Amino acid sequence: xxxxxxxxxxxxxxxxxxxxxxxxxxxxxxxxxxxxxxxxxxxxxxxxxxxxxxxxxxxxxxxxxxxxxxxxxxxxxxxxxxxxxxxxxxxxxxxxxxxxxxxxxxxxxxxxxxxxxxxxxxxxxxxxxxxxxxxxxxxxxxxxxxxxxxxxxxxxxxxxxxxxxxxxxxxxxxxxxxxxxxxxxxxxxxxxxxxxxxxxxxxxxxxxxxxxxxxxxxxxxxxxxxxxxxxxxxxxxxxxxxxxxxxxxxxxxxxxxxxxxxxxxxxxxxxxxxxxxxxxxxxxxxxxxxxxxxxxxxxxxxxxxxxxxxxxxxxxxxxxxxxxxxxxxxxxxxxxxxxxxxxxxxxxxxxxxxxxxxxxxxxxxxxxxxxxxxxxxxxxxxxxxxxxxxxxxxxxxxxxxxxxxxxxxxxxxxxxxxxxxxxxxxxxxxxxxxxxxxxxxxxxxxxxxxxxxxxxxxxxxxxxxxxxxxxxxxxxxxxxxxxx
Numbered sequence: 001x002x003x004x005x006x007x008x009x010x011x012x013x014x015x016x017x018x019x020x021x022x023x024x025x026x027x028x029x030x031x032x033x034x035x036x037x038x039x040x041x042x043x044x045x046x047x048x049x050x051x052x053x054x055x056x057x058x059x060x061x062x063x064x065x066x067x068x069x070x071x072x073x074x075x076x077x078x079x080x081x082x083x084x085x086x087x088x089x090x091x092x093x094x095x096x097x098x099x100x101x102x103x104x105x106x107x108x109x110x111x112x113x114x115x116x117x118x119x120x121x122x123x124x125x126x127x128x129x130x131x132x133x134x135x136x137x138x139x140x141x142x143x144x145x146x147x148x149x150x151x152x153x154x155x156x157x158x159x160x161x162x163x164x165x166x167x168x169x170x171x172x173x174x175x176x177x178x179x180x181x182x183x184x185x186x187x188x189x190x191x192x193x194x195x196x197x198x199x200x201x202x203x204x205x206x207x208x209x210x211x212x213x214x215x216x217x218x219x220x221x222x223x224x225x226x227x228x229x230x231x232x233x234x235x236x237x238x239x240x241x242x243x244x245x246x247x248x249x250x251x252x253x254x255x256x257x258x259x260x261x262x263x264x265x266x267x268x269x270x271x272x273x274x275x276x277x278x279x280x281x282x283x284x285x286x287x288x289x290x291x292x293x294x295x296x297x298x299x300x301x302x303x304x305x306x307x308x309x310x311x312x313x314x315x316x317x318x319x320x321x322x323x324x325x326x327x328x329x330x331x332x333x334x335x336x337x338x339x340x341x342x343x344x345x346x347x348x349x350x351x352x353x354x355x356x357x358x359x360x361x362x363x364x365x366x367x368x369x370x371x372x373x374x375x376x377x378x379x380x381x382x383x384x385x386x387x388x389x390x391x392x393x394x395x396x397x398x399x400x401x402x403x404x405x406x407x408x409x410x411x412x413x414x415x416x417x418x419x420x421x422x423x424x425x426x427x428x429x430x431x432x433x434x435x436x437x438x439x440x441x442x443x444x445x446x447x448x449x450x451x452x453x454x455x456x457x458x459x460x461x462x463x464x465x466x467x468x469x470x471x472x473x474x475x476x477x478x479x480x481x482x483x484x
Contacts, residue, residue, distance in 0.1 A: 042476045043082060045089055045468055052476055058085055073481045082477065090468055095151050098158070102147045110146055159456055165448050170441065173448040174434045179403055181385045182428040184369070186378050188412075188421040192351055194376070197343035205339055206330050213328040213335050217273040217281065220297050221257065222318040223266035225308070230264050236313075244315060248308045257306040257319040266317060273324070274298075281326075348418055355412050355423065366408055369425050398422070 043050040059081060064072075072078055112123040119127055132139060206213065227233055230243040251260055261268050271286060278286045278294055286294070293311045297318045300307060306319040328335045358364040364372060373380045385403075388396050398420070401413045405426040414421045434441055 040476075042473050042480065043086060044471045045086060045093070048089070048093075050086070050089065052480060055082065055085060056480065078477060078481045082472070086470055090464060090470075091152060091155065093468070094464075095155050098155065100151050100154050100158075102150045102154075106150070107143060107147060110150060111143070156457070159453075159460055163449060163452065165445055165452065167436065169448045169452065170445045171434055173451065174440075174444045175431050176400070176403060177388055178432045178434070180430040180432070181402060181405075181426060183383055183385065183402060183405075184380050184425040184427060185383060186369075186373055186380055186423040188351070188378075188423060191376050191378055192344070192348050192421065195347050195351075197340055197347070201343055202336070202339045203330065205342060206335065210327065213332070213338070214325045215275050215328060216323060216325050217275055218298055218323045219271065219273055219321040220319065221268050221270045221321060222293075222297055222316050223261050223268045225264070225266065225315040225317055229266055244308070247317075251306050251308060251317070255306075257304075257317065260306060260317055345418065348421065352412055352414065352418075352421060359410055359412065364410060366410065366425065369410060369423070372423070394422070395420075402426070 040052050041049045042052045042055050059078075062081065064077075068077060111117065111128065117123055117128040117131065132142060135142065225244065225247065227236055227240045230247060231237070231240040233239070247260065247264060260266070271289065272280060274280055274286055276298060278289070278291070280286070290311070293309075293316065296309050296311055297316075297320070300318065300320050303320045303323050306317055309316050309318055330336075355364065370380065372378070383393065385394070385399055388399050388403075391399065394402065395415055398413055398415055401411070402424055405411045405413075405424055407426050407429050409426050411424050411426075412421065413424055434444065
């Protein structure tokens with residue numbers, strides 16, 4: 001939602017909304033798809049149609065990167081953008097229904113109070129005009145955008161207007177992060193390593209995924225473009241850059257690498273088949289080629305298409321002559337590493353799923369905690385956690401999860417990457433006191449308020465699902481994706 005105002009990200013009204021607009025308010029599910037439908041309509045919200053051209057115009061305002069545009073046909077980015085756009089449309093309908101308006105005086109006040117346009121702590125018309133010129137937008141577009149964002153702010157604020165946060169919610173938020181907890185825990189690393197991937201499972205996985213186990217080798221050549229070669233002197237002066245522009249234009253017009261190099265007496269350096277690690281097929285490392293220059297050349301997208309690149313204030317003519325993918329064998333060390341990593345990950349998931357099932361069904365309770373450790377030759381350790389930052393054993397994220405575990409309760413807690421798994425038994429919890437009227441109290445009151453507001457938005461979100469019938473034309477979505 002904020003992408004279209006990215007140019008103005010230093011402005012007051014964006015700072016004001018960043019903490020609000022990014023809440024999950026606008027990300028709801030979609031209704032049934034069209035049965036047939038008009039190919040010029042990509043979606044509908046009740047009776048309002050969203051044309052394909054309107055949506056494409058919106059995409060153009062997002063300033064997607066070349067990589068994002070290149071991957072549009074194979075990713076779900078178009079669907080996410082469309083979901084976001086429909087969210088904006090629905091919010092606009094709600095704003096209109098509520099009759100939210102921003103007067104000229106309010107608009108004038110927002111601009112005048114924006115520090116970006118201040119000089120000596122006063123609004124400066126000159127600073128405002130400078131900003132408009134640098135941003136490359138018209139006064140009308142910029143001010144209209146402020147009005148839109150202010151309406152959104154008022155709308156979202158209205159949902160949570162007059163909220164009084166009960167002290168019990170503030171204390172609950174505080175206790176999530178401020179407590180002393182005595183636990184027993186079992187590190188499950190050794191448990192997961194008991195079942196190593198079999199040769200058969202690795203070979204089966206390899207056969208199913210042969211196409212992804214390859215090394216890409218590229219043959220490249222390059223030549224440094226120096227002032228002596230193209231301008232006749234040693235300085236990177238105006239004449240050099242003028243000649244460089246001429247050279248680059250000829251390359252863009254289709255002049256070959258060889259012809260460009262010969263016409264400018266450039267010294268060509270040829271690098272035979274080499275992989276991304278700067279090694280040939282015999283694992284010999286290519287020397288006398290800086291890593292940053294090599295990486296830049298190797299990552300060029302096209303073959304037989306010369307480009308001018310700049311590295312460390314030097315200029316080069318570079319080209320990939322050819323690119324070839326060579327399959328790796330089953331016994332290749334990197335293949336073995338990848339297969340083991342994938343299968344070990346699968347084993348962890350299966351083991352953890354089994355443990356969680358036992359916990360939920362009561363088969364792994366407080367009494368059986370010790371037996372589990374004995375049966376699997378695992379060590380039970382005692383530990384006292386006094387604060388979130390006490391991370392010599394556990395990360396902060398894991399400690400937050402441990403703090404939510406009730407005394408006498410067993411839980412399986414992992415980090416996000418599943419590289420660490422712990423079986424936790426909470427023994428005793430001691431809570432710290434939060435004094436009302438302190439800065440710390442205000443801090444946790446704000447956290448509790450944000451948590452409550454999020455829940456209000458989610459509730460409103462569900463109501464909007466029932467209120468508005470959103471339909472998507474999947475055929476048109478695919479056509480838009482494939483047009484890039």
